[in-house]
Amino acid sequence: MERASRCVALGPRTSALRRWLRRIGPWHWGEDARGRSPWAHGRVLVSLAVLTAGLLAFHSAVPNTVGRLGSLLETFLPWLGLAIPVLLGLALLRRSATALVTLLVPAAVWANLFGGLLLAEDPTAGRGTHDIIALQHNVSDENTDPAGTAAALIESAPDLVALEELTPSALPVYERALAADYPYHAVEGSVGLWSRYPLADVRPLDIKPEGIGEGWSRGLRSSVRTPSGEIAAYVAHLPSVRVRLNGFSSGWRDESAGLLGAAIAAEKQDKVILLGDLNSTVDDRGLAPVTSRMDSAGRGFAFSWPAAFPVSRIDHIMTRSATVTGVWSLPATGSDHLPTAARINLGR
Template sequence: MVEQAGKAISGTRGARARWLPLRFGTGERVLGGLSVVVGCLLVFHGAVPNAVGRLGSLLEAFLPWLGLAVPVLMGVALLRRSVVGLAVLLVPVVAWVSLFGGLAFSRAGSEYDVTALQHNVSDENPDPAGTARELVRAGADLIALEELTPSAVPLFAEVLASDYPHHAVIGTVGLWSKYPLADIRRVDIKPAGIGEGWERGLRATAGTPQGDVAVYVAHLPSVRLSPSKGFGSAWRDESAVLLGAAIAAEPLDRVILLGDLNSTVDDRGLSPVSSQLDSPPSGFAFSWPAAFPLARIDQIMTRAASVTHVWTLPTTGSDHMPIAARIRL
């Protein structure tokens, strides 16, 4: 009996030993180090420098996806049967949940006054009229469009006319509204290095039942990723400074910004804008690329108002997905 008990205890210890290493070996140190690095990058992403290849902005543009490192590290820890490796994974898990858990599990806000829709329709869209019909089905009160071409504008205007009697187009951006629009003007967000004829910003006053609201439509320059130059966002960042200055000078308290800002609100390059406005608290609503959305680079942001819910709409003929938001004024 004593011998059998001894064997049972020995077997238990053997099973425990397979899972709980007696020594913190090289594999455990590597797993633990990687877990801590992922957690630190999530929490302290602002400390990653932009001096070389603008790596900080690149990380922040796709920050939620850093969480994919967790299942990979977990798989390695399970293969190694390392309790230590699994325990240290709590660092990136807690970091990710603290940053994005509220977005993943949030519910739509019930109270709102205005529904806004933002869409980069693509200057290569093969069916602008079909895209316009899809947007009408959403029933938004405000529709902002970017990459409008001279040939596409009449098609959008024709389809949207009956539901949106008020509209303004400046350059390649436009705003369609169910509310009267006034004080429509160009917003200069053109970086110094871009030639003439580049018009991607407008501002209008929308007369909503809750009062006047300044509505901005903007399309910031695209960014480029290359092995030699890294994350090329200099023009985008310069344009964000100009847009931020225009919003700061806006006399109306309530502001709605609709636009393709070519990055996420976590990207420090957009801080001249994002520091002044509130971002949607709910849903990831990734908008680009339409074939496999990786990030929300199309934004709906507010001042002296709140976005209670944001979501994506069905794909159109564009490489972006439309996004819509409910706004409480």
């Protein structure tokens, strides 16, 4: 008797809910004020959905001839997916069934490109398969707490540490702070490499574009004798880019990337690790001379810049003849970049 009373009480509510669902459901929406069905309007939204899918799928077709718009798009490509929920909301407001169905296309393209990165494991939970942990950090030449930054990096216990934007005043601080845990280190210009394992054949890496004055030194190459075998480690800091009214200024960065890619191509050591601030993402065609020769796999977006609100991973750890099994960004230091760390399987 009690159950029957409860059913009677819920009956009107259930019926009202069903009527409401029928009213908002795209296949049950009635005609609009102009007498159009939900399948006959929302053409602008459909066009925007198709455009979003096209930019995601064929971003390389966007020309770089005017303001390097292609590179600018590719630098923030994952964020183009934000257009999908915005268009979804507009489609619901417009009651356009056609727009809703069309939105499945950009959603599928985005999921294919970046969905796997959402499955990133918690770096503090599991260790995965790896031989070494490498860490990359642009410490910023305006960092007021280099000692605190060094302590934060040591806490994550990497085997290799690459730093950029080392200044003459801050370098001794990093050298003292890292010496106990990393007895081997090399510095060339404003970049440095600290290691638990012996270094050999250290030399500067010439990635300076034409037009930049003397004294600009942002690259080094060193052999690292790890327990899993010898590897070549590259540390690089490519020139900065600027977004101006006339477009994306990346000429020096692209030229420097070409020099870096050529050096990696000429590297005789089979296993290579590249650590650096490349001032763009792996989707940017401007980095193609590097990304075409290196593997940047690893789950997780690991956005590293800007530290206050990271929207892009421009700090990279890439490999050749080795595998990145996990990548993540660390908590903020005194820099405008977040540190980036990666577990690497060197194989045998």
